Amino acid sequence: MSNALAMAPPAQLCGVTTTEILPLKVRDIVLRFGGATVLDGLCLDLGPSGCTVVMGPNGAGKSLLLKLLHGLMQPTSGQIFWGGSAPRDVMARQALVFQKPVLLRRSVAANIDFVLKARHKDRALRDVWLDHVGLSHKASQPARLLSGGEAQRLALARALATDPEILFLDEPTASLDPASVLAIEHIVREARDSGVRIIFVTHDMGQARRMADDVVFLHRGRLVEHSPAADFFPQPHSSVARDHLNGRIVV
Ligand SMILES: Nc1ncnc2c1ncn2[C@@H]1O[C@H](COP(=O)(O)OP(=O)(O)OP(=O)(O)O)[C@@H](O)[C@H]1O
Numbered sequence: 018m019s020n021a022l023a024m025a026p027p028a029q030l031c032g033v034t035t036t037e038i039l040p041l042k043v044r045d046i047v048l049r050f051g052g053a054t055v056l057d058g059l060c061l062d063l064g065p066s067g068c069t070v071v072m073g074p075n076g077a078g079k080s081l082l083l084k085l086l087h088g089l090m091q092p093t094s095g096q097i098f099w100g101g102s103a104p105r106d107v108m109a110r111q112a113l114v115f116q117k118p119v120l121l122r123r124s125v126a127a128n129i130d131f132v133l134k135a136r137h138k139d140r141a142l143r144d145v146w147l148d149h150v151g152l153s154h155k156a157s158q159p160a161r162l163l164s165g166g167e168a169q170r171l172a173l174a175r176a177l178a179t180d181p182e183i184l185f186l187d188e189p190t191a192s193l194d195p196a197s198v199l200a201i202e203h204i205v206r207e208a209r210d211s212g213v214r215i216i217f218v219t220h221d222m223g224q225a226r227r228m229a230d231d232v233v234f235l236h237r238g239r240l241v242e243h244s245p246a247a248d249f250f251p252q253p254h255s256s257v258a259r260d261h262l263n264g265r266i267v268v
């Protein structure tokens with residue numbers, strides 16, 4: 018791993034806020050597909066900083082919630098406000114990284130160049146970002162030849178190169194080895210510390226404990242609890258969260 022990961026990202030690269038995008042207010046959102054209600058009356062307030070970890074069993078609605086917050090989907094009813102704006106109106110100020118990185122079939126460097134050009138940013142930032150995620154030595158390689166962990170670091174660098182105020186992560190380390198997991202967490206933590214608001218879905222309990230400032234727990238499309246991490250992990254309020262943390266099957 019490059020020493021670049023040990024240094025904080027240059028302050029001018031991340032989290033520079035122009036107008037307020039936070040707090041986030043989610044009011045009674047419902048999402049239905051045909052007759053199935055997959056998100057059911059969700060209300061949520063998120064403050065201006067930190068890392069919110071979203072947890073819950075498979076099918077609880079975590080990924081759908083991220084897509085609604087990002088503006089990729091519309092709820093059937095209810096409202097979402099980012100500092101008073103609808104998600105679609107602030108999409109460009111947010112970035113989303115999925116479990117499987119979606120990379121351009123070009124070089125590693127070209128993947129960063131692409132977003133810098135699209136956002137009218139200085140092309141010289143490419144080398145800073147590649148260094149930051151320890152991929153400078155792979156710059157001219159085709160991105161498709163990267164390992165899973167390297168590809169995810171590139172996806173993260175590309176997301177951060179857009180200078181997002183909000184970074185959504187949907188199980189970004191689900192198929193990575195322990196060292197790659199920690200490398201990703203390190204980059205995310207630095208982004209958070211530089212002011213990027215993080216919303217992070219994970220099934221990895223250790224990761225949730227390492228990363229969370231607060232925890233949103235979903236079950237069957239409902240928000241069961243939203244607590245500071247320091248309260249949630251030792252003593253979740255709900256029995257479903259307790260069972261989930263203890264590895265018991267939650268139905
Ligand atoms: N386009 C769709 N049409 C119908 N049902 C859908 C659609 N997308 C998702 N769902 C359903 O909505 C529910 C929540 O899906 P979601 O992907 O948000 O779960 P999740 O909490 O992210 O689960 P996982 O931990 O497995 O990733 C699931 O039951 C899923 O089958």
Ligand SMILES: [Mg+2]
Binds near residue numbers: 079080081187
């Ligand atoms: Mg999911």
